[in-house]
Amino acid sequence: MMSHGSSANSSDDPQKLRKLLDTVGPDLLGVYRDETISGDILAISDPDEFSFENAKDWVSLVALKCWYIRHCQISTASTPSPHPFPLTLPGTSQDPFKTPSRTHSTPTNRAISASHLSAMTTSSLVTTPTIVKPEDDNDIIFVSATPTTIKWKRREIIEISDSESSDMEVKQANTPMEWKKLKREPDLNTENMRGIQITREAFIDCLISVDDFKTCWPVGKGERVGYLINAKQDTRNWPECHGEKMSMARKIKSFDQDAWGAGTAGSTKETPYIFPLQTECQVARHICQGIFHCNHIGHEFFNGVERYEPDPNQRQDWWEAERKQNQAESESSARLAAIFYKELHVTPCPHVADDGTECASLPVMRPLKEKNFDGKKSFIGCQGWRKGDQARSHRWATIPRNINEGLLLELFRNKGSYTTSTMNRLKINLPADSKCSYVCPPQNAKGQKKCLYTHFDADGMITTGKLQRHACNARITIYSPVDRNDFRAILIVDNPHNHPMPAQRKPTIDGKTKYGNAAERVGLLGLSVVKLDTGEESE
Numbered sequence: 001m002m003s004h005g006s007s008a009n010s011s012d013d014p015q016k017l018r019k020l021l022d023t024v025g026p027d028l029l030g031v032y033r034d035e036t037i038s039g040d041i042l043a044i045s046d047p048d049e050f051s052f053e054n055a056k057d058w059v060s061l062v063a064l065k066c067w068y069i070r071h072c073q074i075s076t077a078s079t080p081s082p083h084p085f086p087l088t089l090p091g092t093s094q095d096p097f098k099t100p101s102r103t104h105s106t107p108t109n110r111a112i113s114a115s116h117l118s119a120m121t122t123s124s125l126v127t128t129p130t131i132v133k134p135e136d137d138n139d140i141i142f143v144s145a146t147p148t149t150i151k152w153k154r155r156e157i158i159e160i161s162d163s164e165s166s167d168m169e170v171k172q173a174n175t176p177m178e179w180k181k182l183k184r185e186p187d188l189n190t191e192n193m194r195g196i197q198i199t200r201e202a203f204i205d206c207l208i209s210v211d212d213f214k215t216c217w218p219v220g221k222g223e224r225v226g227y228l229i230n231a232k233q234d235t236r237n238w239p240e241c242h243g244e245k246m247s248m249a250r251k252i253k254s255f256d257q258d259a260w261g262a263g264t265a266g267s268t269k270e271t272p273y274i275f276p277l278q279t280e281c282q283v284a285r286h287i288c289q290g291i292f293h294c295n296h297i298g299h300e301f302f303n304g305v306e307r308y309e310p311d312p313n314q315r316q317d318w319w320e321a322e323r324k325q326n327q328a329e330s331e332s333s334a335r336l337a338a339i340f341y342k343e344l345h346v347t348p349c350p351h352v353a354d355d356g357t358e359c360a361s362l363p364v365m366r367p368l369k370e371k372n373f374d375g376k377k378s379f380i381g382c383q384g385w386r387k388g389d390q391a392r393s394h395r396w397a398t399i400p401r402n403i404n405e406g407l408l409l410e411l412f413r414n415k416g417s418y419t420t421s422t423m424n425r426l427k428i429n430l431p432a433d434s435k436c437s438y439v440c441p442p443q444n445a446k447g448q449k450k451c452l453y454t455h456f457d458a459d460g461m462i463t464t465g466k467l468q469r470h471a472c473n474a475r476i477t478i479y480s481p482v483d484r485n486d487f488r489a490i491l492i493v494d495n496p497h498n499h500p501m502p503a504q505r506k507p508t509i510d511g512k513t514k515y516g517n518a519a520e521r522v523g524l525l526g527l528s529v530v531k532l533d534t535g536e537e538s539e
Contacts, residue, residue: 017061024068026052026200029059032067047201053272198226198479199272204492207276213255216310216501219474219493228276231487248480248489249284257502259442260286260476274479277488281479289442290472291499294451294465298435302470307497314500321437329453334418334426337407338454338462340400341416349382349395359384363395365412374401378409411462418460428456436465441502472498 021029033042033050042050050058195203205223211230218225229252238246249266266282274281293301301318329335344363351359361384371377382394399405410418418428438451451465474497479490 013061014056017056017059017064020061020064020068021052021055021059024064028068028071029055029064031071032059032064036063036067051200053270195224196226197275198490198492199274202477207490213252214310215255215257217256217258217476217491217493218310219308219496221308221496224492224494227491229489229491231489234487245484247282247484248487249282249478252478252480252489252491253284253286257441258474258497259289259291259502261289261442262287263475266478266480268482271482274481274490276490277479277481277486279481279483279486281481281490284476284478284480286476288472288474288476288497290470291502292440292442292445292467292469294436294438294453295468296436296451296455296465297439298437301437301439302499305498305500307499307501310501312501315503318437318439318500321435325437325453332426332428333404334407334422334428335454336402337404337411338456340403341408341411342454342462342464344380344397345416347395349384351382351384351389351394359394361385361394365409372398374398376401376405378405416462418456420460423456423460428460438465440467442469470499474498 024032029052037050048054195205196207197203203224204226205220207226207228209228209230211233213229213231217227229248231248231251238251240246247266253260263286264284266284268282271280271282273279298321301321305314307314329339349359349361349363353359359382361382363380364383365378366381367378368376372379376399378399380395380397380399382396385394399408407418407422410422418426422428436451436453436455438453440448445467449467451467453465455463455465457463473495475494477492477494481488
């Protein structure tokens with residue numbers, strides 16, 4: 001955290017500062033912030049940087065104590081004026097560090113009650129939302145309305161005469177402030193001052209109620225949309241995490257097929273109060289990790305992609321291109337020979353000398369005494385084989401029936417390169433004409449830096465495509481209750497994805513449970529992936 005003009009002193013006693021913050025409260029701390037920190041600094045700072053939750057990082061114990069004593073002396077004889085942004089809800093505790101008591105009653109509409117949200121927004125949300133019922137009667141959408149006008153009241157100081165006479169003259173006067181008071185009028189047209197309030201600084205336009213986890217979450221188009229997830233009826237047997245029940249944030253991300261990373265999983269020390277949930281929550285913030293692709297990819301796959309809604313049809317062009325590439329890879333004799341050549345050179349020789357030295361020699365083509373049953377005249381041996389070595393102790397392999405022996409010999413003679421005449425004769429596309437369609441999600445790209453398809457450079461040399469990340473600017477925020485017995489959460493996705501919807505490859509808790517049950521029925525003795533996938537118990 002960068003230092004500020006009123007930043008916390010490193011010598012401050014954290015316990016004393018916390019006790020003073022409890023006494024001052026969020027509302028007065030907002031007044032203190034407005035009076036002591038330059039408006040220019042506030043304008044360029046993050047919304048949470050000077051919040052009540054981060055007070056220990058920017059508040060000085062001595063400065064706040066002096067200001068509060070002076071404020072109390074002035075307020076004793078002044079007319080009280082409420083702060084325009086109260087941080088508590090009607091009927092809840094005024095102590096910002098105490099979670100209001102609540103009962104786990106089942107909402108009738110599977111959403112926040114209209115009366116509660118109306119009362120909440122009247123006192124603390126700046127605007128009054130309306131309730132819109134979509135085509136699906138199971139969901140309730142809360143949509144923000146026009147912001148209401150806020151009138152700021154100026155404190156008026158009452159001066160009392162020093163005379164002991166009963167006829168005291170009481171008059172109102174404006175007492176000059178010793179500290180410069182910044183004039184920061186509220187801007188009701190800004191993005192963070194409208195809609196439904198989530199935290200003290202965070203607002204959204206509408207809140208949609210859902211009762212289960214989604215594999216991909218829609219993004220609001222032209223408005224900031226939040227999802228209130230109520231999983232009270234969830235009967236899944238969730239595993240424990242570090243001896244505790246799994247948080248709602250982990251459950252949500254375990255189903256989500258988009259790859260979310262970086263950011264924070266949610267601190268248990270700084271837990272803001274979430275108004276729609278009426279409880280303190282951990283805040284998880286992540287950025288979409290995008291997608292990995294070959295550096296030879298055709299960039300038209302990404303042009304103009306803005307994914308607001310999960311649409312499997314966006315993957316159709318990609319799948320069609322990948323299908324054609326698979327077909328071309330399997331039908332081209334030149335590519336099959338190149339694939340076999342690459343595999344030979346990435347597979348090490350198994351020979352180990354008596355002194356423990358591993359053989360690092362290259363593969364070579366050696367002639368057979370006569371053609372084998374596949375009509376091949378050669379086999380694959382090792383350059384390091386010497387007379388006296390045991391038979392087949394080094395690298396040894398037959399040439400598969402579908403591999404053109406002449407093309408393979410050309411690759412060995414030219415150290416992995418086809419001649420120009422061969423390239424033209426077999427119509428092998430050069431990099432300028434060859435567009436790869438290989439993509440993979442980030443969770444599958446870990447440790448995998450190479451494309452699985454075969455590529456050639458302009459000279460006919462076999463090359464390996466490198467995987468590159470296509471960055472995405474979509475961001476997710478999840479508010480999950482600290483109480484693990486509270487099965488609610490609020491999820492917000494900002495910015496559309498710039499890549500198609502990923503295929504469902506990440507196993508969910510449902511898939512893991514089904515595999516586990518099938519494995520128990522088959523039996524662990526002699527169990528294999530193939531046996532499990534093809535067995536009747538897996539159907």
